[in-house]
Amino acid sequence: MDGPAPEPRAPRDATAMLAFAALLVLPFLLLALFASPPATVVEPEASESAATVAPPELPATAKDTVILSELGSDDALARNELVAFAAIGPGKPLPFAFRGSAADRLRARDCLALAGMAEAGNDDAGQRAVMQVVLNRVRHPAFAKTVCGAVFEGSQRPTGCQFSFTCDGSLARRYSDASWSAARARAEALLDGVTEPAVGNATHFHADYVYPWWSDQLDKVARVGPHLFFRWRGFWGSRTALSARYGGGEPDPLRLRETALAVAEANPLPTLLQSGTAVRSITSAAIERPAEAAPASPGAGVHFVLVGSGDSPEALVERARSLCTGEGYCRVQGWSEADAIPARLPLSDEARRTLRFSFVAASAGGAEAVFFDCRTFPAPAIGTCLPARP
Numbered sequence: 001m002d003g004p005a006p007e008p009r010a011p012r013d014a015t016a017m018l019a020f021a022a023l024l025v026l027p028f029l030l031l032a033l034f035a036s037p038p039a040t041v042v043e044p045e046a047s048e049s050a051a052t053v054a055p056p057e058l059p060a061t062a063k064d065t066v067i068l069s070e071l072g073s074d075d076a077l078a079r080n081e082l083v084a085f086a087a088i089g090p091g092k093p094l095p096f097a098f099r100g101s102a103a104d105r106l107r108a109r110d111c112l113a114l115a116g117m118a119e120a121g122n123d124d125a126g127q128r129a130v131m132q133v134v135l136n137r138v139r140h141p142a143f144a145k146t147v148c149g150a151v152f153e154g155s156q157r158p159t160g161c162q163f164s165f166t167c168d169g170s171l172a173r174r175y176s177d178a179s180w181s182a183a184r185a186r187a188e189a190l191l192d193g194v195t196e197p198a199v200g201n202a203t204h205f206h207a208d209y210v211y212p213w214w215s216d217q218l219d220k221v222a223r224v225g226p227h228l229f230f231r232w233r234g235f236w237g238s239r240t241a242l243s244a245r246y247g248g249g250e251p252d253p254l255r256l257r258e259t260a261l262a263v264a265e266a267n268p269l270p271t272l273l274q275s276g277t278a279v280r281s282i283t284s285a286a287i288e289r290p291a292e293a294a295p296a297s298p299g300a301g302v303h304f305v306l307v308g309s310g311d312s313p314e315a316l317v318e319r320a321r322s323l324c325t326g327e328g329y330c331r332v333q334g335w336s337e338a339d340a341i342p343a344r345l346p347l348s349d350e351a352r353r354t355l356r357f358s359f360v361a362a363s364a365g366g367a368e369a370v371f372f373d374c375r376t377f378p379a380p381a382i383g384t385c386l387p388a389r390p
Helices: 012-032 075-082 102-120 123-139 147-151 176-191 255-265 313-323 350-352
Strands: 202-205 217-226 227-231 281-282 299-307 331-335 354-361 367-373
Touching: 102 123, 102 147, 102 176, 102 255, 123 147, 123 176, 123 202, 202 331, 202 354, 255 281, 299 313, 313 331, 350 354
Parallel strands: 299 331
Antiparallel strands: 202 227, 217 227, 281 299, 331 354, 354 367
């Protein structure tokens, strides 16, 4: 016979289970409510979005010329001196990661070495600073993605060259074997990952005696010798923006050089020597020396000019000849620093020590005389070296 149906078994104490679960969850709730959020490390200079501004909208991109100055040399020096260095500084540069063929390596090395010599002469720190800027550009979305491409960028156009030596005829200049060897060694080091902290992530530079239109739109972050170095403001000036991956594919620098020389010859650009604001002439009447020692020079005079290590010696001589078109005595003398140009003759010992170029036009009874400071213009193909002065 069937007995009474058993009562259903009661479930485990639900209240107790809920209490136990609450004890487990409570510490996490308290941590979420009262603990400080985990620190997030954000590089301040890279906090802006890449979409904030596109490279073509920025000042001095690859489509802009970077060599033209709005001011004469004296005014440019004064204006540059008034601009403070940006607090952000040059930043810490990333080592360059070379990925390419053996031919790419040779081309990249030689283009990098050429840029260093043409822009900074034989100065070690100056060459490394210029080379760092070139490699920064290679990794920046606003510029060419090869070393030779970045160096020669814009030189195929009548205006717009990014490095002035590629469009002002300076490519015709020849460098000594010793200069090439030293510059190539510096280039190899940077291609192997050595960096130049002095200029960091700078992508632009110009000499302190010029003032390009874009100068006040970028952050001035460093000085190396006579050159000032700049970064874009915001994201595009940050280290994060230098994100393009180098993959080789270097163009032939000899063809780039031929094209650039042909464009420069067909479309000569104004240079510092040709600019009235960069040339100070002293007429024969102002020469402070005994009258009997002064050569007969009716209408002619002495011209003091500004020259640069990137100038072609042959081109300097031709321009000097163009200043001496008269029949009388004519002399052209050049210094590489605007402050070194003397106010009058005779030359002081300091002016003679810093003289970089001297030209005396041919005249009746006298031959043309051409001299270069061979530390600034190594092994010039024309003229002779000035006597070395301590």
